[in-house]
Amino acid sequence: MNEQNKTAEQVIEDYSRRKFLGTSAAVGATLAIAPGITLLDMAQARPADQAASSKNRWGLLIDSNKCATGCDDCVSACFKENAIKEGKKETDSQWIRKIELKDMQSGRTSSLPMMCQHCAEPPCVDVCPTGASFKRADGIVLVDRHICIGCRYCMMACPYKARSFVHEELTDQNPDVPRGKGCVESCTLCVHRVDKGEQPACVEACSSSGKNAMIFGDLNDPNSEISKRIAETATTQVRADLQLNPGVRYQGI
Amino acid sequence: MKIINYREIEGRSSGFLILLAILGLLALLGLGSAHYMEEHGHVVTGMTNQIVWGIPHVFAVFLIVAASGALNVASIGSVFGKSFYKPLAPLSALLAIGLLGGGLTVLMLDLGRPDRVIVAATHYNFKSVFAWNVFLYSGFFGAVAIYIWTMMDKTVSSYTKPAGYLAFVVRLLLTTGTGSIFGFLVARQFYDSALLAPMFIIMSFSYGLAIYLGVLMASYKWTNRPLGDAVINRLKNLLGVFIAAVLLLVTIFHMTNLYFTKHHGVEAFILLNGGIYTSLFWLGQIILGSLVPLVLLYAPGISKSRSAIAFACGLVILGGLSQMYVTIIGGQAYPLVLFPGYQESSSFFDGVVHNYSPSLPETLLGLGGMAIAGIIVTLGLKVLRFLPLSLADSVADPHAK
Numbered sequence: 001m002n003e004q005n006k007t008a009e010q011v012i013e014d015y016s017r018r019k020f021l022g023t024s025a026a027v028g029a030t031l032a033i034a035p036g037i038t039l040l041d042m043a044q045a046r047p048a049d050q051a052a053s054s055k056n057r058w059g060l061l062i063d064s065n066k067c068a069t070g071c072d073d074c075v076s077a078c079f080k081e082n083a084i085k086e087g088k089k090e091t092d093s094q095w096i097r098k099i100e101l102k103d104m105q106s107g108r109t110s111s112l113p114m115m116c117q118h119c120a121e122p123p124c125v126d127v128c129p130t131g132a133s134f135k136r137a138d139g140i141v142l143v144d145r146h147i148c149i150g151c152r153y154c155m156m157a158c159p160y161k162a163r164s165f166v167h168e169e170l171t172d173q174n175p176d177v178p179r180g181k182g183c184v185e186s187c188t189l190c191v192h193r194v195d196k197g198e199q200p201a202c203v204e205a206c207s208s209s210g211k212n213a214m215i216f217g218d219l220n221d222p223n224s225e226i227s228k229r230i231a232e233t234a235t236t237q238v239r240a241d242l243q244l245n246p247g248v249r250y251q252g253i
Numbered sequence: 254m255k256i257i258n259y260r261e262i263e264g265r266s267s268g269f270l271i272l273l274a275i276l277g278l279l280a281l282l283g284l285g286s287a288h289y290m291e292e293h294g295h296v297v298t299g300m301t302n303q304i305v306w307g308i309p310h311v312f313a314v315f316l317i318v319a320a321s322g323a324l325n326v327a328s329i330g331s332v333f334g335k336s337f338y339k340p341l342a343p344l345s346a347l348l349a350i351g352l353l354g355g356g357l358t359v360l361m362l363d364l365g366r367p368d369r370v371i372v373a374a375t376h377y378n379f380k381s382v383f384a385w386n387v388f389l390y391s392g393f394f395g396a397v398a399i400y401i402w403t404m405m406d407k408t409v410s411s412y413t414k415p416a417g418y419l420a421f422v423v424r425l426l427l428t429t430g431t432g433s434i435f436g437f438l439v440a441r442q443f444y445d446s447a448l449l450a451p452m453f454i455i456m457s458f459s460y461g462l463a464i465y466l467g468v469l470m471a472s473y474k475w476t477n478r479p480l481g482d483a484v485i486n487r488l489k490n491l492l493g494v495f496i497a498a499v500l501l502l503v504t505i506f507h508m509t510n511l512y513f514t515k516h517h518g519v520e521a522f523i524l525l526n527g528g529i530y531t532s533l534f535w536l537g538q539i540i541l542g543s544l545v546p547l548v549l550l551y552a553p554g555i556s557k558s559r560s561a562i563a564f565a566c567g568l569v570i571l572g573g574l575s576q577m578y579v580t581i582i583g584g585q586a587y588p589l590v591l592f593p594g595y596q597e598s599s600s601f602f603d604g605v606v607h608n609y610s611p612s613l614p615e616t617l618l619g620l621g622g623m624a625i626a627g628i629i630v631t632l633g634l635k636v637l638r639f640l641p642l643s644l645a646d647s648v649a650d651p652h653a654k
Binding site for chain 1 (some may be wrong): 366
């Protein structure tokens with residue numbers, strides 16, 4: 001049935017079913033692991049008519065010790081989920097990329113995925129003339145496709161090179177992830193999935209591959225896995241000197 | 254001082270029509286290119302996700318900076334009370350409007366969604382330097398238009414001085430805003446400096462006066478109106494001072510960066526091993542754009558030659574475009590440092606110098622902006638009384654015998 005033709009009752013019914021499935025999955029995930037240990041924090045689905053809340057702050061913890069050089073499962077999953085053409089031209093969009101690092105003193109190498117860091121103080125939002133770049137109450141930084149004029153000032157301002165400009169006409173888009181020629185875009189933290197109580201595609205792919213280098217969760221919830229890990233382990237913010245308070249933290253660099 | 258008579262230029266000669274035809278053709282090519290870019294997307298330009306601002310921005314920012322500088326001649330007359338400059342003021346204001354019009358056209362047409370320019374005028378994020386600039390651009394147009402009105406309409410001529418003050422304040426704010434577009438980019442190694450605002454102001458003095466002097470000499474020569482040495486000498490000496498001041502600011506800017514170890518990489522890139530950017534810096538900006546013009550403007554024996562002065566003005570303009578290229582594109586070509594102390598590599602070109610070669614459409618768009626500025630000025634001179642009939646020494650120079 002066409003989404004637009006559904007009655008309100010059907011939408012609610014659908015939503016309840018999704019919520020039930022999400023909760024079941026959460027219970028399943030919890031039961032599958034030893035009691036008291038939850039590998040994945042299941043995000044709670046939010047009713048569609050309820051605005052995102054600042055009670056949550058969604059974030060990621062990435063353990064570069066577990067992230068293998070050459071593995072780009074997270075990148076492929078992102079491209080697939082968001083219907084981004086897999087290309088590596090200088091004009092192609094890349095919402096997430098693997099960066100290989102080599103310590104210039106010691107020669108130690110490490111590998112990590114880099115994407116929008118969903119800063120608490122995002123420079124892209126500061127510089128956007130129209131307000132198209134915005135931060136949702138739950139910390140997810142997004143671009144409003146309807147008022148982005150394509151000036152690319154946000155790309156100049158982003159310290160993480162996380163944004164891409166759509167240089168040509170797009171085809172075969174995912175209806176959940178509208179994109180557009182002439183607009184700027186970046187990682188949405190799979191907001192369409194998070195709102196349904198799911199994990200971002202990259203995180204899901206990383207755990208499916210068995211590496212579990214990425215944890216997604218609510219940084220505002222002290223009982224979430226991500227918050228506990230950050231409280232226990234030394235983590236790094238990329239360009240911490242800028243004091244942007246990114247929602248993405250790294251371990252092992 | 255004698256009474257100054259302002260007259261429209263006749264604008265019927267074949268030379269005038271040829272000039273307009275050339276400018277019109279360039280403007281049409283620019284507009285056509287913008288349409289082509291909008292149809293196909295920015296993939297037809299040399300711009301990428303690494304070099305996000307390209308040659309259109311070089312032209313646009315140059316024109317916008319020069320626009321505020323072109324108004325300086327008028328400001329010296331109205332704000333600083335130098336009556337010698339008052340006859341020169343109307344052309345100065347016209348050039349300011351023309352150059353800003355050309356620059357903004359390029360900036361607007363290079364947007365990914367130029368059709369949404371109305372959004373830029375109706376949605377504001379007041380923390381954005383860009384949004385401030387939208388107000389500064391329109392404020393500048395308004396202030397200069399009022400200034401021109403008070404200069405041309407005898408019934409409101411008593412307001413010329415306050416209007417001149419207003420325009421002066423707005424032009425300073427405008428260039429501060431333009432410099433701050435780059436100065437406020439905290440993450441980029443080559444920007445992130447409050448010094449860019451005053452540097453852009455002093456650059457505007459130099460570029461704007463070079464264009465003013467060039468246009469003044471050309472229009473008097475082509476309309477056979479007398480233009481005495483008094484005006485030329487004063488303006489060319491002033492231009493020399495402005496060129497030297499830009500050199501001073503550029504030196505301080507690079508010295509500051511060189512003192513900070515974290516900026517050594519980007520400074521080495523611009524000053525030593527950046528290929529085209531290093532060449533454009535030393536050869537374009539410093540030697541041809543600054544040192545040679547200084548010699549042409551001040552060296553005994555040469556500095557009286559009108560051709561030498563006109564040549565110097567042309568070199569300052571080319572030097573200014575070089576400086577913009579180095580600043581805007583060179584600053585982006587140097588890779589963003591995410592992990593200081595680490596060598597970075599990725600599929601998104603982290604850790605490597607980014608390539609950029611301007612394509613024909615985007616270059617034509619930039620040149621089109623220049624042409625639009627030229628058309629506004631040329632037509633303005635024909636329809637309104639911007640130019641004194643004579644600027645011979647006996648008219649313009651208060652000390653003339």
